[in-house]
Amino acid sequence: MPNPKKRHSKTRRNKRRSHDALSMPALSLCPQCGEPKLPHHICPNCGTYKGREVIKSKELS
Amino acid sequence: MRHNRDEKRFDRRVGHLRCMMANMTNSLFLHGRIRTTLPKAKELRSFAENMITLGKQGDTSARRRAMSFMRDKSVVARLFDEISLKYKDRNGGYTRILRADSRPGDSADMALIELIESGEAKEEKKGKTKKATSRKKAEASVKQGKKAA
Numbered sequence: 001m002p003n004p005k006k007r008h009s010k011t012r013r014n015k016r017r018s019h020d021a022l023s024m025p026a027l028s029l030c031p032q033c034g035e036p037k038l039p040h041h042i043c044p045n046c047g048t049y050k051g052r053e054v055i056k057s058k059e060l061s
Numbered sequence: 062m063r064h065n066r067d068e069k070r071f072d073r074r075v076g077h078l079r080c081m082m083a084n085m086t087n088s089l090f091l092h093g094r095i096r097t098t099l100p101k102a103k104e105l106r107s108f109a110e111n112m113i114t115l116g117k118q119g120d121t122s123a124r125r126r127a128m129s130f131m132r133d134k135s136v137v138a139r140l141f142d143e144i145s146l147k148y149k150d151r152n153g154g155y156t157r158i159l160r161a162d163s164r165p166g167d168s169a170d171m172a173l174i175e176l177i178e179s180g181e182a183k184e185e186k187k188g189k190t191k192k193a194t195s196r197k198k199a200e201a202s203v204k205q206g207k208k209a210a
Contacts (some may be wrong), residue, residue, distance in 0.1 A: 039162040049159055055173070060203070 069104050078131075082108045087136045089156075090144055095174035102158045102174040109174075113155045116145025147179035 027036040030043040031051060037043045047055040068080060085105050088095050090112075097105070112131065115123040119141060125136050148155050156175070162169045 038160070041162070044162050053159060 069100060071104075075108050075131040086112055087131055089174060089176065090136050090140050094173055096161065096173050098164070099158070099160060100172040102172040105174060106156050106158065110153060112140060113145050113148055114153075116140045117148060120147070120173065129166050136204055144176065147176075151177075151179075153203060 028039040029035070030037045030046060031047070032043060032048045034047040035043060035045040036052055038046070042049045042053065042055065047053075071081070073081065082105060085095065085101065086109050089105065089109050098105065108130075112127055115127040124137065124141060127140065128134070131137050131140075157175050157177050159173045159175070161173055163169060164171050
């Protein structure tokens, strides 16, 4: 079976991982309660969208 | 290979798919608002709106065509006698899809799809004007920032 000939250095490992970073999701603030929420989504905190459409926040699990 | 397929199958056979869409359409008309995944909601929109269009036609032929899809007499009756009357003055766009959170089990994007109430003003216009104003505001704040600097 083919096997690695040499151990990879920390530098090589870290270089490989340099593009693995996760990016933050775009967030906007709820106009109703000020909590951060996903843009174009119902606010998970207060259950409103564009200042109305109130659903109980429990309904969003 | 069949290219350019635009209908979604949701990993179901045609019969299963049709049943699912019919069931969801019935639920939507019964409850007015249902919670499902975003892709299903988007697919359901076209089925539900077609049914409302049939309801607006209101004749026996339309009723039979609706019946052949929805397969529930009580819901079809409700659609023809109550729901479709609300949309006399509206040409399409009878439903609204709101993006909700994601489902815990598989992080699927969930959405609420609901029938638009007759009293509500048309939203599209509102949205456009709102966007324009927010853009103007942004430009204004940039200008102000320049002045302040």
